[in-house]
Amino acid sequence: MKAQENYFLGGCIALKEKLIHCINNKYLTAICLAFMLLYIYMCNSLYPIMSDDYALSFIWDGEHGGNLAGIKEGHIWQRICNVGDVWQSSKSLYMTWGGRMESWLLAQAFVLWGKSVFNVANTIVFAIFIGLIYKIAIGNTKKHLVFWVWMIFMLHWLTNYAFINTTIWLAGAVNYLWLMVFQLLFILPYVNAMRGEYKTFLDSGAGHFVIFLLGVLAGNTNENSVFAILIAAVYIYYCKHAKWMRYGILGLLAGYLALILAPGNYVRYSIVLTAGEGDFLTWKQKLIVMIWLFAHEWAMVPFIVLCLRKAELCIQYNSTDFHLMKMFCLMGCISAGVMMFSPMFPPRSFYGSVVFFLIAAVIACRMMLISHY
DSSP states (O other): OHHHHHHHHHHHHHHHHHHHHHHTOHHHHHHHHHHHHHHHHHHHHHSOOOTHHHHTTBOOOGGGTOSSSSOOTTOOOOBOOSHHHHHHHHHHHHHHTOSOHHHHHHHHHHHHHOHHHHHHHHHHHHHHHHHHHHHHHTOSOOTTHHHHHHHHHHHHHHHOTTHIIIIISHHHHHHTHHHHHHHHHHHHHHHHHHTTOOOGGGGSHHHHHHHHHHHHHHHSSOHHHHHHHHHHHHHHHHHHOOHHHHHHHHHHHHHHHHHHTOHHHHHHHHHHHHHTOOOOOOHHHHHHHHHHHHHTTTTTHHHHHHHHHTHHHHHHHHHHHHHHHHHHHHHHHHHHHGGGGSSOOOGGGGHHHHHHHHHHHHHHHHHHHHTTO
16 A cells, blocks of 8 residues: 555656646747737737727817717817827827826827737737736746746636726727836836845936836826825835835826826816716725626635735745735725726726736745745
């Protein structure tokens, strides 16, 4: 009987070693990455332009209610033909529809350049997005790269209720996927600083300018997820007191103020309200939607819950990563909770929470595996 047990144990160890060898195989890694990017590219290629894409292909006529809701008599439909038209239209959007200047510029530029250009660009940005999550959650190690990248990809695909709206659709991708990349680029050096790995370049004058600029770009993105990023940046600054962090937070505040104080926010609200097209929800309805969207994160729950239950073990391994995991969980809750103050709660607005919980789940999984839970 003992011989049989030893034989079984030896077989398990051999299988584990083979799996680890496969996971670390560079050819398998290349194949998996190629498949992932091909999948995203094909999704982009097969998905047509639609809805807001058409409205944004014309110069935004803010003087006559814009190109979507509340169009007034005398509205002029003029196609965007050059970069000057893109800039003119984006300024009108900022003044009469909303403060996300980056997404307006990107969406109209891609409509001008063509869907085929967007298909390639969006695939590249998705790869950058996966890479940023990997760097934030895993760090600089390349061990088991294919396993972690595949896990990030599958969790994002499984738990993102509005996958098409936020990742594939042209107007949606530049409003959520692309803007989230700006947010992750900004928070990455802060996370690295928590781990004691940030680049000394950030301590220089040029570094201060770069982190300030990244802050402005990250601040002018999505109202709810940026608020969570701001809370996280302030918390990390409180822990580390690095001078460059102040410049990043100042830039983030500048971009955020430009976002929420944009004249277009208030004009849009009145236009949509007058046109009767606003899907305004009661507090009870928004709470139900939030709970429903939280339930869709089921695939991430086991990693986070088990890690929290084994808190003492995780802290013994790496207290910094344990605190980062809790911080990203809190960011996910904050990003969702802010939407309770919004008149509308479309499922795609939960995207920030999806990404933050995803990062927390990957950190938790890594901690449990390395601590041999």
